[in-house]
Amino acid sequence: MALTADDVNQIARLARLSLSENEAESFAGSLNGILDYVQKIDEVDTGGVEPTSRVARLSNVVREDRVEPSLSTEEALSNAPDKSGEYFRVPRVLEINE
Amino acid sequence: MELISKPVHELIDLLETRAISSEELVGQYLDRIEQVEPTIKAFITVDREGALEAARAVDESRRDGKAPSRLAGIPVAVKDNICTKGMATTCASEILKDFVSPYDAYVIERLRSAGMIIVGKTNMDEFAMGSSTENSAFFPTRNPWDLDRVPGGSSGGSAAAVASGEVPVALGSDTGGSVRTPASYCGVVGLKPTYGLVSRYGLVPYASSLDQVGILAGNVRDCAIMLGAIAGHDPRDSTSVKTERVDYEARLYNDIAGRVVGIPRECFGGPIDPHVTESVYAATKTLERLGARVQEVSIPTLQYALAVYYVIGPAEASASLARYDGVAFGYRYKQAEDSVSMFMETRGRGLGPEVKRRILIGTYVLSEGNYDRYFRKAMQVRTLIKKEFEQALEHCDVLVTPTTPTVAFRLGEKTDDPMSMYMSDMCTVVANLAGVPAVSVPCAKHEGCPIGLQLIGRSLDEALLLNIAYAYEQASGFEIEKASVV
Amino acid sequence: MPLEDYEIIIGLEVHAELKTESKVFCGCSTKFGAQPNSQVCPVCLGLPGTLPVLNKRALELTILAGLALNCKIAEHTGFDRKQYFYPDLPKGYQISQFDRPICYDGFIEILADDRDGNEVKRVGINRVHLEEESGKSVHSGTGILDSSYSLLDYNRSGIPLIEIVSEPDLRSPQEARRFLEELKRLLEYTGVSDCKMEEGSLRCDANVSLRKRGETRFGVKCEIKNMNSFRAVEAAILHEAERQAELLDAGEQVEPQTRGWDELTGTTVFMRSKESSSDYRYLPDPDLVDLVIDAGMVEALRENLPEMPGQKRRRYVEELKIPEYDAELISGSRNLAEYFESVVAVYNGPAKIVSNWVMGEFLRLINQEKVEIEDAKISPEEFAAVLRLVDNGTISGSVAKGVFEEVFRTGEDPESIVKRQGLAQISDADELSAVVDGIIEANPKAVEDVKSGNHKAIGFLVGQVMKETKGQANPKVVNQLLRDRLGL
């Protein structure tokens, strides 16, 4: 079941990526090629195999509950594309947060 | 004194005996950069003034007998995905073109406290996604051995800079081969340390479970010196391991007689160029001459490594790169009327095609209904690969493979065929999936282009890995001179 | 069909801020009310290259919460990235927990809605997981939709939260409220959270559906957000249930939606359809390592767990012999219970006397003066000293009230107040005779009544003497003197 340009646009919407019509078409092609290739992992019998999400054999790495210095507000805002006073500023938000 | 072709360990002696000053040394390198940069284009940023100033400060402290370390005064280049306070960190992306980090990466702190001189930030594939450095949003870098060819990627700028004598040593990062592939293509030594040996704090992630800061150097000994300078536990990286400090340089001189070298049979044939195969076999003969026992081994799941990598890498990347949304830093598409269109347009315009492609793959394999089939499955196969690798490394001290299937390809040759580009990483990704260290050392030339030999070692045993690589380098008599550009 | 013919099915999702000094994955302060963007660092701003490191105290508090809510504690767990885009979410994902919450399968007990209101009901706790808070958006207009831009403050970004998800076991808006009150009590008790709704350190969403009584299948549910008080939760659920009942009565279907509570109109309003709900693309966070919680760690925390309100209430009734009502009220607040117990510990009399004074004068003054229990000037020792002054006859009960109030306001030693103001009780018969005689003389009518057999009138005369002596006379002695004088 190959992905269509429409499918690609839907995925792009989830990832908040605007794509041109050309891009959607061309990504559909390359994505299908890649997905075809990675499909070969289906051949491997993974019954009862635990997934590996991290390779370091570490656990319970924690820090003490101590306050460390923060950035100054000026430093925090230094890369802001838009700001107002002590705040970052964004165009209006039409969605409700989680 | 002509300093450009000298290895770091000689430069250290010259600086320590005060035969040269750091200012002089850095000055020569800056001149070299000025001379070859128009052709090679290895750097995104060169900080001439800052570097000279830092060099003068080191000279002064050395005059007072207070040099911060042996490496004080040695110039170094840093891949542009490693955060540097006060110098842009772009990741070769439009979206971070003007980003100046308010903090230094852990490795940068280490370089600075060692007194090394950061001369600039090197070009790369955008967000470290690519094997040719053609995915830089700014310009491609050229291979110093053949200007029509790519330097490899994604740390192509760092590899080309070392190969062309713009710096004696450089930092890169390696997620699936991004240090070793360009090292192989450019005829330099490239080390990807064990996952967790070098802190990732301040390394802009592509895929956090695979990423590792690596080293590009002219020879194994320089590489060992550099590893000593950046390895170590960092409490700001939860995946950083606690280990004893090791003097890697001091451990290079051990005899390798009786060491067992495994050759995974799955790493030969198929798309591997016969010239490459031949060179690697010749290298194993050299190791045998040194008393090592060479034996073939089988790692059946190896054939799935690249497929697993192209699920896990993009999946993690799709999340790691979600922060480039135009809100608090980086590029923003300013004409957007509302936040959602700002997100869409900022990301759509600010990110390049390969980055978008991988975000799309990653988003797809994690989305509802696909997680188990792709992502979970890939993580399970990763478990098996890691296990088979660890088993092979129980009776082998090191595994030897080609670093890349071919020598450097031509610019533009693979840009329209992502899958064939991805194949460049087929031998390297496995070290990232398993978290083990691997190094590429030059072993031959073909059509005037270098071929790399990859040695893969046991977790946290860089000392042994580098020792075997060093023994090979010394015995092979295969010295790759600095590429003669212009 | 009236609402009574439907069963209301309610499940709650509560977010509570953990009481830590620093944020969950970086060292920024969690203090409330700072200047915007003054408690932020590269990590909680989500700057490229930054990495999270878990705050140990946040993990401990989460486990404590789980223990207080009778949960099982996971042995192997870890963190996941929950992906969605929103301006106040700096990384484009929230570090949360997906399929392996730290605590699961617990319950809390509340009073159920049975006829006599005494039945205890267990409400299941599906899970308690640890996650990070997002930043705060300030919208330029009056509401989110008419704003031309929004301002962002990331001081809250990265504050540790626990999300507590109940089973759909609640059956009325009142039960939901009681559940929240009990939950708040438990979290405050264990020191897990301050639970200040006004500072946003406790937030609640409710899932509400209806089904006809007798049905076993759940109906379609709606999620309600934006409720800013327990009262609002109760009102919003009631309103939502009525809305759904109307739809069902009209033969229409309930659409799965997220709705917001509007305090002004007292209604829930449409926010978004659940159909378009997000696909969060969870994945294990590779920047954090696994958590392995062994029995030793859990037991060590369990030992630190204070006595819970239910246990306290039972102990108060059974061991301290105080009335059920007093026990319920006093055990309801950890501070009050601790204060009460300290007074009992230093006072050698019956706990019932302490609870009377705590329930009476002490709480009256606490409420009237609006002081926190921990800030009260009257120490448990001084509290007990006032009671002892009554017991040994130094002052009368009515004088004691005044002395108590004075100590409450000033923190002065009760005995020195009694001495300084000469409030000690007069028990000396000689001293009181003159007053008693005067009262007899001044109240011939009452004297007549007593003499003619109305012995109740003697109480009036005692009262007059007390009044005359500003409460200092020992009423027992006065009573005896009057009886002697009047020949009874």
Ligand SMILES: [Mg+2]
């Ligand atoms: Mg939540």
Ligand SMILES: [Zn+2]
């Ligand atoms: Zn912070």
